[in-house]
Amino acid sequence: MTTEAMPSSRERLLEAAATLTYRDGVNIGVDALCKAAGVSKRSMYKLFESKGELLAASLEERASAYVTALLPAADDNRPPRERILHVFEKAEAQAGAPDFQGCRYLVVQIELKDPEHPASRVARRVKENLAAFFRAEAEQGGASDPDLLARQLILVFDGASARAGIKADTQGGLVIPTVTTLLDAAGVAPGSIPG
Amino acid sequence: MTTEAMPSSRERLLEAAATLTYRDGVNIGVDALCKAAGVSKRSMYKLFESKGELLAASLEERASAYVTALLPAADDNRPPRERILHVFEKAEAQAGAPDFQGCRYLVVQIELKDPEHPASRVARRVKENLAAFFRAEAEQGGASDPDLLARQLILVFDGASARAGIKADTQGGLVIPTVTTLLDAAGVAPGSIPG
């Protein structure tokens, strides 16, 4: 019956690190993390080199789930314009959650000013993956300047995330029209070059 | 000779708070702030209620200088489109500074997750002033939807600030074309309704 399928100590630590550092910032204490995970500090330091590495690992673990939650299925056969808009629709839905504080990969880089912090490296890689998706879709969609469009999309993505995270402009109806305008200007039409 | 015009303890504290919390984050210690300012903690706590109030005051003091540095002169007689672009040109110039970490009013709100923190309140007001400027210029420039355009401009402003702050996309040539595209789409033409 109570085969609870208890997550391992490692998994509980990763979960606690993701949850608490997101809610309270990266300066949350190791004691609080271990207490929330139900793991002793001794065990934590046997599983992870340091608090920084634990944070990096917790971001890393969620990285693929984060991008796949945002990205459309690779074979959904919709045109690039729709696939790009899909990302922002998903992101806007996430931002509606009451405890949303902004994209954790952006926030962690802002809080840890050090770009060489292991967690900052992970965060940067995640955003590079998203940028690569935008870049590929922009090219596929026949954008006049695919690089520029991809950079614009990331700019809007992080801007919307930051604004939503600080609870500024909760009105809605902003991001999609903005992205639409940028797609229009780049010449990525609704039906261009479908899959 | 050495009429050094030494700033007051209060001014030195405000300066140290602005500099160090921007460089190291809002978790910088009170001891470090006081040491940098050459002021005893006793004096600091006589001048300010708490560390949070000191931070809020340091943001407040720079607020008007911040917006006037970004905004064009009220009577420069240029059309709204030029006046809006002026803000982003100034912001991009600031972002080029080697120690730029992103707009401090955005960063402080992200680091202090509490929107009711006195410093968060100050930061929010500053951004509301900037938004009001965009809104007025959008209307003056004949934007089809001035509210939407103003919100888009703040979105891009904060996005560019955050991206620059984490040293992502240092390539340049991104923000101005993006703003131009949004102005074009909103119907704010170069010569429309000049001053």
Next chain:
DNA sequence: CCGCCAGGAAACCGATCGGTTTTATGGCCG
């Protein structure tokens, strides 16, 4: 049944946190 050992609890380390209080030193005015 015994011995081993993983792991939780908690003490411990020096450092720092935000904030208060004591003490000593100076300058200024009478």
Next chain:
DNA sequence: CGGCCATAAAACCGATCGGTTTCCTGGCGG
């Protein structure tokens, strides 16, 4: 010169920081 007051320096407070170590208990294999 004598007393006063502002302030700098620093001790002090309990709490917490990241990280290490000690101790003890419980489960498992021989």
